[in-house]
Amino acid sequence: MxxxxxxxxxxxxxxxxxxxxxxxxxxxxxxxxxxxxxxxxxxxxxxxxxxxxxxxxxxxxxxxxxxxxxxxxxxxxxxxxxxxxxxxxxxxxxxxxxxxxxxxxxxxxxxxxxxxxxPENLTMKEAMTFGTAGFTAALSIDKMEQNGQEPSQGTVLVSGATGGVGSMATAMLAKKGYHVTASTGKETEHDYLKKLGASEIVSREDVTPEKIRPLSKQKWAGAVDPVGGETLAAILSNTQYGGNVAVSGLTAGVKVPTTVFPFILRSVNLLGIDSVYHPQEQRLKLWERLASDLKPETVLExxxxxxxxxxxxxxxxxxxxxxxxxxxxxxx
Structure with missing residues (x-):
């Protein structure tokens, strides 16, 4: 050439x-x-x-x-x-x-x-619509499923839902049949999130109150959290017994003011998500999933x-x- x-x-x-x-x-x-x-x-x-x-x-x-x-x-x-x-x-x-x-x-x-x-079922533009954000969302869902997450267990929360990881996670979870609650601080984007498949939309304040209790009402069967900080602490406090929380970001900060209670009293699983050095063999398999069962074709555009x-x-x-x-x- x-x-x-x-x-x-x-x-x-x-x-x-x-x-x-x-x-x-x-x-x-x-x-x-x-x-x-x-x-x-x-x-x-x-x-x-x-x-x-x-x-x-x-x-x-x-x-x-x-x-x-x-x-x-x-x-x-x-x-x-x-x-x-x-x-x-x-x-x-x-x-x-x-x-x-x-x-x-x-x-x-x-x-x-x-x-x-x-992968055969992806165009180059679709691959970049996913990109690192889509790969991170897919990795979050994949790890949750490996840890037993199923749609029948209840609602899965997605924080920062209008961002790259959040938008992707919302659409992917909806395609897989999960009841998705999307959290956002942007009131103008509710229609957008519904088009992606969100069943319910809540504000940031609904997820992260001013005072975060060590344990609060069990709301979420699981969560995809690209936000971190106090938001992650609040999510852990509200996660159901045995639920999975996949964290991949820090836009709300790096400090997580939580306690051991969600882990030792409710058996909550905190799953760390790193897409940068994810092993190549597993990376190849996950891209195949992005071209098949995790590909939300109707809403990519x-x-x-x-x-x-x-x-x-x-x-x-x-x-x-x-x-x-x-x-x-x-x-x-």
């Missing part, structure tokens, strides 16, 4: 104490080492990507840098026997967009061990906004201010 001499990428660079993000022209010598070079068709926007665009985000280690923790594209060069020119592939997590140039670039070069072949590389800096700022909903896909 004939490759261009140059290509476009979003580059973040430190100017004094500030960080600037702009679309710049790069060449292939600018890319980091890797076994496989990919023509990127789509990337996506995650909270972590927003952090990569600000001075104190604690994501980027060296500047200048190309962020973007997700990408889907087509192999154009490969030194890895597993991948050939023309193969459609996905890369999410590992060091992509953190210490290794990421997906906000028309071309990327990565280690072959980071790559997942695109409903939760997706498509933008260009030039629009990306503004969107990165918006996701940090909780001004986005669902998933934003970047077309390269």
């Amino acid at each position: 004939n490759l261009p001499e140059t290509f476009q990428a979003l580059v973040v660079d430190k100017k004094g104490e500030d960080v600037e993000a702009s679309v710049q022209t790069l060449n292939f010598d600018d890319l980091p080492e890797g076994d496989v070079t990919i023509k990127v068709h789509y990337s996506s926007v995650n909270y972590k990507d927003g952090l990569a665009s600000i001075p104190n985000g604690n994501i980027v280690k060296e500047y200048p840098f190309v962020p973007g923790i997700d990408l889907a594209g087509e192999v154009v060069q490969s030194e890895d026997d597993r991948y050939n020119e023309g193969d459609k592939v996905i890369v999410t997590s590992y060091e992509l967009g953190v210490s290794h140039y990421g997906g906000y670039s028309e071309y990327a070069r990565v280690p072959g061990d980071w790559i997942v072949p695109l 409903e939760m997706t906004e498509e933008i260009t590389l030039d629009e990306l800096p503004q969107t990165l700022g918006q996701i940090l201010q909780a001004q986005t909903r669902g998933r934003t896909v970047v077309k390269l």
Whole structure:
């Protein structure tokens, strides 16, 4: 395949104490080492990507840098026997967009061990509609099910339900037949959440009261929580006996003011969700689930906004201010 001499990428660079993000022209010598070079068709926007665009985000280690923790594209060069020119592939997590140039670039070069072949029932755009957020939601549900979660046990709460992980979890759980209660602080988004499959919508205050008791009324058979902080403490307090709570985020903070009571008196299970270093064999299986039983086909478009590389800096700022909903896909 004939490759261009140059290509476009979003580059973040430190100017004094500030960080600037702009679309710049790069060449292939600018890319980091890797076994496989990919023509990127789509990337996506995650909270972590927003952090990569600000001075104190604690994501980027060296500047200048190309962020973007997700990408889907087509192999154009490969030194890895597993991948050939023309193969459609996905890369999410590992060091992509953190210490290794990421997906906000028309071309990327990565280690072959980071790559997942695109499943047959997914387009590249659908793969990035899922991205890290969708993979995290799927991993949360998968772990809950491995721990015995079933729709017959009762209502499952999704906190931060208009965000990427929350939107995905709401739609996936609804498809699997769960009664989903979606929590959001955005009153204008109730119709959106109902379209995703939420049976009930509650406010943040309904989930997280001013005073959180060590144990309170048993409301939730389980929960997907990408929020953390006091919200997680309140969820644990209200989880039914033997329920599963999958936590994957910290937008409400890192401190969880809870006690041992939910765990030793109600046998509540707190499941930690890390999508970054999830084992590759299990990662492949989970992407197959995202292309089959966890794929909420009818609402993928409903939760997706498509933008260009030039629009990306503004969107990165918006996701940090909780001004986005669902998933934003970047077309390269």
